[in-house]
Amino acid sequence: MNRLKSVCVYCGSNFNGDENLRNAIKQLAQTLVTKNITMVYGGGSVGVMGVIANDILNLEGKVTGVIPQFLMDKEVGHAGITEMIVTENMHQRKQKMADLSDGFIILPGGFGTLEEFFEVLTWLQLGLHSKPIGVLNVDGFYDPLFAQMDLMVQNRFLKQANKDLVFNESDASVLIEKMDNFSAKPDDVWFRDRNLV
Numbered sequence: 001m002n003r004l005k006s007v008c009v010y011c012g013s014n015f016n017g018d019e020n021l022r023n024a025i026k027q028l029a030q031t032l033v034t035k036n037i038t039m040v041y042g043g044g045s046v047g048v049m050g051v052i053a054n055d056i057l058n059l060e061g062k063v064t065g066v067i068p069q070f071l072m073d074k075e076v077g078h079a080g081i082t083e084m085i086v087t088e089n090m091h092q093r094k095q096k097m098a099d100l101s102d103g104f105i106i107l108p109g110g111f112g113t114l115e116e117f118f119e120v121l122t123w124l125q126l127g128l129h130s131k132p133i134g135v136l137n138v139d140g141f142y143d144p145l146f147a148q149m150d151l152m153v154q155n156r157f158l159k160q161a162n163k164d165l166v167f168n169e170s171d172a173s174v175l176i177e178k179m180d181n182f183s184a185k186p187d188d189v190w191f192r193d194r195n196l197v
Contacts, residue, residue, distance in 0.1 A: 004132075004180050006038040006064070008101035010116040011048040012109030013076075021108060024138040025052050028105070028172040033061035035176060038082075040100045042093070043067030045078040048107055053078050066097045094119065103132040103179045108141045124184065125162050132182035134167035134175045142168070161185075 009028075015021075029052055032039055039056055042049055043065025053063050063081040068089050071077060077084060087093045098104075098120060106117045123129050135142050146168055152158035165184070169175040 004035070004037050004102045004176070006040055006101050007032065007176075007179075008040040008097050008104045008120075009052060009107060010104065010109065010113045011041070011052065011107035012113055013042075013044055013047040013049055014110070015047045015051055018139075021048070021138050022051070024136060024170075024172065025107070026055055028052065028107070028136060029055035029059060029061070031172045031176050032056060033059040035180075037176070038062040038064055040064045040066065040097050042097070043078055043081070043084055044071070044076050046076055048109065050078060052107070053081055057081065064100060066093050066100070068093050098123075098129070101131065103134070103182070105175065105179075106133070106135045106142075108138055114145075121166060124165055127184075130184035132167065132179035132184075133165065134169065134179045136172055136175055137168050137170050139170075 025048065033056055039052070039061070041053065041063070044050055044067065045053070053065070056063050057080060064083045064085065065078055065081045066085045066087060067077050068087050072086055085096060087096055094116065104117075104120050106113060117133070117135075120129070120131075121133055124131070124133060137143065149158060149163045153160050153163055167175055167178045169178065
């Protein structure tokens with residue numbers, strides 16, 4: 001069992017004002033604070049990032065931001081969070097966020113959110129970490145992405161067992177509960193079939 005103490009949240013630096021997304025963010029913030037889970041995120045004050053950080057802080061929860069210096073210089077860093085870690089570049093930022101976290105949650109976002117999601121998912125598939133990954137799939141936002149994964153399985157570019165490593169839930173409390181009880185089973189066949197071990 002994982003017993004999450006900190007969770008990295010990947011999300012958009014924009015917010016479209018959608019009421020259902022706003023409610024989902026509130027529910028996730030409440031769930032994290034109730035379970036005394038620190039949120040680790042990209043340190044921004046804008047978009048979904050800023051909204052969830054403010055929600056957690058308003059509930060007296062803990063927020064750790066990790067941001068590269070060039071974004072701090074652009075004044076997009078959140079000034080009121082519990083802890084801010086400034087890195088030299090984006091690569092150090094992503095590594096630090098992963099190192100500080102016991103799991104990863106994906107909220108709606110754009111290119112950056114997807115890039116971070118697939119990186120930690122690939123690391124899990126390769127056995128580089130054994131931390132749970134959950135998608136908070138608000139209003140089916142990520143349904144097309146999961147449909148694409150099904151197509152990858154169908155065309156044998158992805159194993160069903162590896163697709164099943166990702167939790168896909170629309171309710172934050174259900175998602176956290178599943179992540180909290182996650183146990184990774186690395187698929188060593190991925191390596192053996194390619195003579196990598």
